[in-house]
Amino acid sequence: MSYDEREALELINEYLEEVRQYLPEDIADDVIEELRTHIIDKASEMGGLTVRNVYKIIRELGEPRQLASKYVVGGGKKVLRFELGISEDIYPYFIQLVFWITLALVIGYSIKILYSIAYSTGSMSILSIALIFAEMLLAIILTIILLYIVMSFFSSNPDLKEMLRKLLEDVFGKPCKLCKEKTGLRIEKTVRDFETRRREMRIQISTPISAIPSLLIGICQIILAYLIYLYGFAMPFNWLMQLLLFSLIINLTACAFINIGDYFYAGYSGKRSYLASMLKSLASFVFVPWLILSNIFTDDLQLLTIDVELFRNEDYENLFNYIRIIPIPPEYIPLAKLITLLLLIVIIVNIIITLLRYSRTIPRARAEERLLSPQYSDSLHTFSFH
Amino acid sequence: MNGILEIETWKTEIRRGLIEMCILSLLSKKEMYGYEISKTLSSISNGILYVEEGTLYPLLRRLENKRYIRGEWQIRGGKARKYYKIMPQGLEVLALMKSFWGDLVNAVNKIVFVGGEESELR
Numbered sequence: 331m332s333y334d335e336r337e338a339l340e341l342i343n344e345y346l347e348e349v350r351q352y353l354p355e356d357i358a359d360d361v362i363e364e365l366r367t368h369i370i371d372k373a374s375e376m377g378g379l380t381v382r383n384v385y386k387i388i389r390e391l392g393e394p395r396q397l398a399s400k401y402v403v404g405g406g407k408k409v410l411r412f413e414l415g416i417s418e419d420i421y422p423y424f425i426q427l428v429f430w431i432t433l434a435l436v437i438g439y440s441i442k443i444l445y446s447i448a449y450s451t452g453s454m455s456i457l458s459i460a461l462i463f464a465e466m467l468l469a470i471i472l473t474i475i476l477l478y479i480v481m482s483f484f485s486s487n488p489d490l491k492e493m494l495r496k497l498l499e500d501v502f503g504k505p506c507k508l509c510k511e512k513t514g515l516r517i518e519k520t521v522r523d524f525e526t527r528r529r530e531m532r533i534q535i536s537t538p539i540s541a542i543p544s545l546l547i548g549i550c551q552i553i554l555a556y557l558i559y560l561y562g563f564a565m566p567f568n569w570l571m572q573l574l575l576f577s578l579i580i581n582l583t584a585c586a587f588i589n590i591g592d593y594f595y596a597g598y599s600g601k602r603s604y605l606a607s608m609l610k611s612l613a614s615f616v617f618v619p620w621l622i623l624s625n626i627f628t629d630d631l632q633l634l635t636i637d638v639e640l641f642r643n644e645d646y647e648n649l650f651n652y653i654r655i656i657p658i659p660p661e662y663i664p665l666a667k668l669i670t671l672l673l674l675i676v677i678i679v680n681i682i683i684t685l686l687r688y689s690r691t692i693p694r695a696r697a698e699e700r701l702l703s704p705q706y707s708d709s710l711h712t713f714s715f716h
Numbered sequence: 717m718n719g720i721l722e723i724e725t726w727k728t729e730i731r732r733g734l735i736e737m738c739i740l741s742l743l744s745k746k747e748m749y750g751y752e753i754s755k756t757l758s759s760i761s762n763g764i765l766y767v768e769e770g771t772l773y774p775l776l777r778r779l780e781n782k783r784y785i786r787g788e789w790q791i792r793g794g795k796a797r798k799y800y801k802i803m804p805q806g807l808e809v810l811a812l813m814k815s816f817w818g819d820l821v822n823a824v825n826k827i828v829f830v831g832g833e834e835s836e837l838r
Binding site: 365371391401 | 750768769771777789796
C-alpha cells in the first residue's frame with residue numbers, strides 16, 4: 331500500500347468517525363460501512379485511492395452532521411441531543427439574527443444614553459454613560475452566546491432543525507445567494523484554500539505575512555505590561571485594584587509570549603498554530619479570581635477620575651496630581667456586581683467553547699497538514715491543470 | 717435570475733418525488749448496491765435523474781425502514797457490499813406508484829400540451 335493510499339484511508343476514517351458522532355447508535359455501524367465501501371468504490375473508479383479523489387467524494391457527500399441528519403429525519407429514536415456548532419443550512423439565518431439583534435440593542439441603548447445625558451444632574455454623567463455602554467456590550471455578547479447555544483441545540487436535532495429552518499425561511503426568506511456561497515460551499519472553499527497554500531508552500535515564504543501582526547501585538551503587549559507595572563503600582567490603589575493590575579500584567583505577558591511564539595512558529599513551519607489562539611483565550615482565566623473577589627467585595631472597587639478643578643487651574647506641573655482615586659459610588663455597586671458576574675460567565679463560556687472547538691479542530695488540522703505536505707505536490711500539479 | 721433559481725428548486729422537488737419510484741423499479745429488476753443504483757440512475761436518464769449520494773443512502777435507509785426493500789451484506793468479486801433487493805411490500809407500492817404515474821403523465825400532458833402545441837408531446 332502506497333503512502334498516498336494509507337493517507338487516503340485515514341482521511342476516510344476521520345470523516346466517517348465525524349459522521350458517526352451524529353448517528354443513532356443502532357444504525358451507525360451499518361451506515362458507516364456502507365459509506366466506506368461507497369467512497370472506496372468511487373475513488374477507485376476515479377483513478378485510484380488518493381487523498382485528492384477521496385476529498386472530492388467527501389465534499390459531494392457533504393458536511394458530516396448534515397449527512398447524518400438525513401438518516402434521522404422522520405424516523406428512528408427520538409433522543410434530544412446537544413452539540414455546539416450551527417448547521418450550515420441555518421447558519422445564514424444566525425448571521426441575520428445577530429445583525430438585527432445587535433442593531434436593535436444599539437438603537438435601544440443609544441436612546442438610553444441620550445436620555446441619561448438629557449436628564450443628568452451634572453456629576454458622574456461620563457461614568458454613567460460608560461456604564462450604560464458596558465451594559466450594552468455585555469447584552470450584545472450574552473444575546474449572541476445565548477442565540478448560538480439555542481441554534482446549536484436546534485442544529486443537533488434534525489427534526490427540530492427542519493422546523494426552525496422552515497420558520498426562519500418564512501420570516502427572512504431564502505438565504506441570499508452570497509450567504510449560500512459563503513456557507514454551502516464552505517467545503518469547496520477549504521479545498522481551494524489548500525491548493526493556494528500548497529502553492530505558497532512550494533515558493534517557501536520564510537514567514538507568512540499574516541503572522542507579522544502577531545509579533546507587533548506581542549511587542550505592544552510587553553510594553554503595556556511594563557507601563558502598568560511602572561505606573562500602576564505607584565498609585566495608592568487598595569488590595570483589590572492591585573490584584574486587578576497583577577492579573578492584567580500576567581495576562582498581557584502571557585499573551586505577548588504566545589503571540590511572539592506564534593510568529594516564530596509560523597516562520598519555522600510556514601503555517602499558523604492552532605494552539606496559539608486557544609492558549610490566548612485560556613489566558614483570560616487569570617481574571618477569574620479577581621472577578622470573583624470583586625463580586626464579593628464590590629465596595630472595595632476604586633475608580634480613576636480626573637480632578638476637573640485642578641485641571642481648570644492649569645497646574646500642569648505633575649500629571650499625577652490630576653488623578654484622583656475614589657471608591658465606587660454606592661449607587662453603582664449593584665451594577666458593578668452584575669457586570670463582574672456577567673464578565674465571569676462570558677470568560678468561562680468562552681473558555682469552554684474554545685476547548686470544545688480545539689478538540690474538533692485537531693483532526694481537521696491534521697487532514698489539512700496532509701494535503702499541505704510536499705508528498706502531494708505532484709498530484710496538485712496534475713489537478714490544477716485539468 | 718430569480719426565475720432560474722426557482723426552476724432549479726422546482727426540478728429538485730419533482731425529482732425528489734420520483735426518485736423513490738425509480739429506485740424501487742430498478743431493484744425490482746435486479747439486486748444492486750448503493751453506488752450501482754446511483755450510477756445506473758444517472759446513465760439511463762443521461763444525468764436527468766442524478767441523485768446526490770448524500771441523499772441516496774439515507775433514502776435507501778428510509779425505504780428499508782418502511783420494509784419496501786432489504787439490504788444485505790454480500791461478498792461478490794472479492795468485495796463486501798450492501799446489496800438491496802425489493803420486498804413484496806415494495807412491489808405492491810411500486811405497482812400503485814406506476815399506475816398513478818401513468819395517469820398523472822396523461823393528465824398533465826392533456827393540460828400542459830393542449831391545442832396547437834401537441835407536436836411537443838414526446
